[in-house]
Amino acid sequence: MRARGSFFKELANFLDWEKVLDNDKFSAGRRHIVALLTCFWCGLGPPARVQGVVAAWKDQATTKMSEELQADFEGGDSGASNVYPAQCSSLRKNGHVVIKGRACKIVEMSTSKTGKHGHAKVHLIGIDLFTGKKYEDICPSTHNMDVPVVKRADYQLIDISDDGYLSLMKDTGELRDDIRLPDGDLGSDIKNKFENNEDLLLTVLAAMEEEMVVATKPNMK
Incomplete structure (x- = not known):
């Protein structure tokens, strides 16, 4: 009967480690275990070829993990x-x-x-x-x-609807009508200046899917 050490020595010599590394049927953990068990059963330590493949596998695993984490961060929900x-x-x-x-x-x-x-x-x-x-x-x-993530953006005030929504224009000319006139003194100031035909820029603060006008200034353009 063939000795166990001899069998694994032959396996280490003839197994195509690159194919094992690239085989999608092998999970990351299985690839690592197969490589390590085979070379250590030889009794002589990992052959240079196996060491190189294991090192390559670790590089691939690290790169893949970084890419997946980045994808999760960028592609997650809003x-x-x-x-x-x-x-x-x-x-x-x-x-x-x-x-x-x-x-x-x-x-x-x-x-x-x-x-x-x-x-x-x-x-x-x-x-x-x-x-x-x-x-x-x-x-x-x-x-x-x-x-x-807190952002600020300036919009030109175009109109104020009867129900208190602002018509705002971006620098690109795109209009939006989904932000309400703020309450309190700021809202009253904006309305009074608009009724006096002043050209205004409104600063909109945005964070965590909420937006609100927080400041106003003359439109100098």
Whole structure:
């Protein structure tokens, strides 16, 4: 009966490792196990050819994982693409963070001393970008929190409908009519200036699928 070590030596010599590596029927884990078991059963350590193939497999696996993670980030649903993770300790006052599911501006933050479990904690106070409501949260400094992607854009005011919706024009000439006149003093100011035939640019703040006019200025064009 052929010795087990001899059998695996012959297998190591004659098996086409490149085909094993490229064979879609072999999962990543199986390819790794097949390569390692075969070469170690030989008793002499991994042959150079096997080592090269295993190294190539690791490179491929690392590259594929990076590509898949990037694809997940770019191709996820709209909610996921509106935030990104950041370590809590990297956040700063006047920056942005998601607290209780809301996009907030950080107005206060403090860090406690490292406790007996080895984690300092960050106390965050934020103001909702759209409602002005105050939110608070406490997070270990080494943990991640979601940060909203916040954008600002200027639009020329074209009209104000009877039901309070604004007709806005982008630089490209494209019109949109889905943003309401803001409440309070800002809304009253916009309406009064528009009725006095002033040419206005409105600044629209956007974050986490919400939008709101936050400022106005004369259109100097």
